[in-house]
Amino acid sequence: MRLIIRALVLGAALAGSGLASAEVPLSSATPSPQSPASPAAGNQWGGATSSRIPGSMAEGEANRRTVLDFYDAFFNKHDLSAADRYVAQDCKQHTPGLADGRRALQDAYAEIFQRHPESKAEVVRSVAQGDLVVLHVHRIPVPGDRGEAVVEIFRVADDRVVEHWSVSQPVPASSPDGMF
Template sequence: MRVFLFLGCLALFAFSSAGAIANSKPASLDAALANKALVVDFYQQVLFERNADAIDQFIGDTYIQHNPNLPDGKAALKALIKALPKPDKAVGKIVRAIAEGDLVVLHVNYYGWPGPQGGAVVDIFRVADHKIVEHWDVVQAVPAQSANDNTMF
């Protein structure tokens, strides 16, 4: 019985350690909450309201982009936002915002993009020195029909 409990504890430790994100650094709860507020403000002002002039307020001098359709650097982000039409109505809403250490994850419901029914987007940001310095995203169109009665949000 003791061997089983010991092995179970080792398995739990190994699983917990393997699941850690290498880029994430320990931070206080206050820092994580400040990071979350920064990213939510960025998303609202830059991505939803299409305010390219606000990018310098939120994005660091180094900006690593993991979306394969966009180059690194804030100049590329500025060009993208400037190329998008200014919305005359809401383009989406943040459904969930999660912060852990220097990472902030947003689960976003986009209206009318990337498909007619909209999209479910998960954006992950890394924050350093009060600036967003890295970004990953996963985009999925909301289908016209679902195999279940649950929403994507």
């Protein structure tokens, strides 16, 4: 629950600061210095190990592009080798049920993709600020399923995902479009 609240606070802060765009397909963000009200550097978002905010919008955009390229190759094309290109070997997972490390990610999703060969993940929104990239995703395990609404948060260093958080909930029948 705390992670959901943090993701919502991050999204609200970005939206309120003018740093985020909620339009599809791609958006860019302008990094800004850490605000005085933010947690101390080195533990910015309750467990994140980032203490660096890139000094240019281009760097934030490059991180966003890295995550989007990884996400499409891995979750839509089911290319497990995409993790070799885009995920650090010792990537820290904050998602319950996923172990740390690139190999653990590949092993877990090899099984999932085998059970759900037609699964897709539509990135509805993406936001980048510094080394953090946030995706709002509509994940559909099988065609015709309402799927899940997912918020994915990635920390990128040296063009690789080094840390990841994820929260999701099923798309309810009563309001499937209201979540996106």
